[in-house]
Amino acid sequence: RRIEVGDQPWQTREETSKYTDPMPSGVARQFTFDMEAKSLITYPSAGHTLPAPGFYQVTGLAWSGHGSIRRVEVSSNGGRTWAAAALEEPVLPRAFTRFRFDWQWDGGAATLQSRATDETGYVQPTREALVAVRGLNSNYHNNSIVSWRVSPDGTVANAV
Numbered sequence: 001r002r003i004e005v006g007d008q009p010w011q012t013r014e015e016t017s018k019y020t021d022p023m024p025s026g027v028a029r030q031f032t033f034d035m036e037a038k039s040l041i042t043y044p045s046a047g048h049t050l051p052a053p054g055f056y057q058v059t060g061l062a063w064s065g066h067g068s069i070r071r072v073e074v075s076s077n078g079g080r081t082w083a084a085a086a087l088e089e090p091v092l093p094r095a096f097t098r099f100r101f102d103w104q105w106d107g108g109a110a111t112l113q114s115r116a117t118d119e120t121g122y123v124q125p126t127r128e129a130l131v132a133v134r135g136l137n138s139n140y141h142n143n144s145i146v147s148w149r150v151s152p153d154g155t156v157a158n159a160v
Contacts, residue, residue: 024135034065037124038143039072039099039116052102053107058085062097064118071117074101078111078147078159079126085114093119110150111159127160 009015021029039062044050045116068091073082075119085101115124125133127144134141141154 019140021106021134021141024132029134035063035141036066036143037064037069037116037118037122038062039069039114039124040146041074041112041114041148044112044150045148046158047157048156050105050150050156052154053105056103056105058101058103058112058114060085060099061113062087062116063095063097064116064120064122066122067119068093069097069116070119072094072097072099072115073115074099074103075113075115076103076105079113079145082115105150107152109152110151112150112156113145115145119129124149 004114016030019030023029039060041058041060044056050056060072062072069087072085072087074085075082076116081148083101085099088098091097101114103112117123125140125144130142130144148156149159150156
């Protein structure tokens with residue numbers, strides 16, 4: 001019904017509860033609107049079933065509120081080793097960037113992960129690394145690595 005314009009934060013409930021991150025030190029990081037580099041594998045992901053061992057193309061999305069995505073890496077062994085994924089054009093600032101990675105599944109248990117690096121050099125952290133810096137209350141700005149567990153029967157589920 002109306003729009004009010006201001007040049008300062010309004011300090012509304014939604015603004016302060018959703019965009020303020022309590023830090024482990026007790027200090028709050030306020031008005032964190034930009035999401036740092038984040039990526040997510042969309043295939044295969046929870047709910048999918050791989051029918052048999054073989055070749056699969058892992059696909060997903062990456063983005064950053066601090067500019068363009070420069071690199072996405074994929075791991076099939078829970079982050080022990082990483083390999084570069086291909087970024088699909090266009091790669092634009094503050095926009096979704098599609099990525100793909102060719103993966104040969106041997107039929108054993110696997111943990112798929114992706115991690116993004118943006119143009120500032122920021123690398124998407126593990127959940128443990130993010131909690132160490134921000135504590136457990138940073139849910140709205142959780143940009144940690146997401147893990148998908150692939151079971152030997154081919155079912156895919158969230159690994160957390």
